[in-house]
Amino acid sequence: MWGCGVIRVLLVDDQQLIRAGLRMLCDAEPDIEVVGEAGNGREAITLAGRLAPDVIVMDLRMPGVDGISATSRVLAERPATRVLVLTTFGDDDHLYPALNAGACGFLLKDAPPAELLNGIRRAAAGDSPFSRDVLQRLVRRATDAGAERPSRVEGLTAREQDVLRLVGEGLSNTEIAERLHIGITTVKTHITALMTKTGSPNRVRLALVAHRV
Structure with a gap:
């Protein structure tokens, strides 16, 4: 887990342009270091073991091993790693499997850059960053399902x-x-x-x- 120094980040997305944009965004921050990039889930699993990132920014839809499977396998080997999902797809078919796999947060790719950077920092600190509409949907679903009342x-x-x-x-x-x-x-x-x-x-x-x- 992150020790309040520089946050080591692994970027995982099958689109090179997306990874390049994310790297530029992170590289401009003094407390965030991109230690590696992966274009699919299989590469992500290998690099997570080799590079020991604090936070993995994980896409979900990728060829071969997808982001959900990669998240589950990474966390099975490195449970202290924080996986922050960054995806175009905010529907329940992607949200709940990602959370069940162990992702700590879920942001959409149309989120403002500041929200993503804040999400990386919050994930590293042990928090659970979610886009607003995703958080509201989680709460609605829990409420509708009759979750235990505090x-x-x-x-x-x-x-x-x-x-x-x-x-x-x-x-x-x-x-x-x-x-x-x-x-x-x-x-x-x-x-x-x-x-x-x-x-x-x-x-x-x-x-x-x-x-x-």
Whole structure:
């Protein structure tokens, strides 16, 4: 797992142009280093073992071994690796198999560059970054399926309640900071407190709490 230094990233996509764009984006960041590129899942499995990346940015649809199979096999060998899916396909047929394979987050390729970079950093830090519509769909599905209702959360401050509500809407930390006119560090502090108070291990669970308490 990432040790708060430079984040070592492996890019996996069968389109060379996509990989080149992602590399340029990452190379401009002082805390992110692209250590390798793979054009298919088989290469990704080999390079993950050889390069020991902190985060793998993984496409799903690739020839031969696809991203879902590659994710499962990489994590079987290197469970501390964080796999962040970056795909054009945000439908449930791709989302849930990727999560079941162990992916820690799911971003769409039309996401703003800043969202992708933030997603890599959040994945490395142990968080679960999701595009807003993906997060909302996860919450809807869990709600519709009658997921276990969390016990009512007591002792939240008014500001924590505001932050929790916006997490439930799928907003990022930056968007929450802008909406509430507070600093992003303050938002992070509130979210850490909310996860502790609600017993939520990740942002998806916290969003579900927001919809059910």
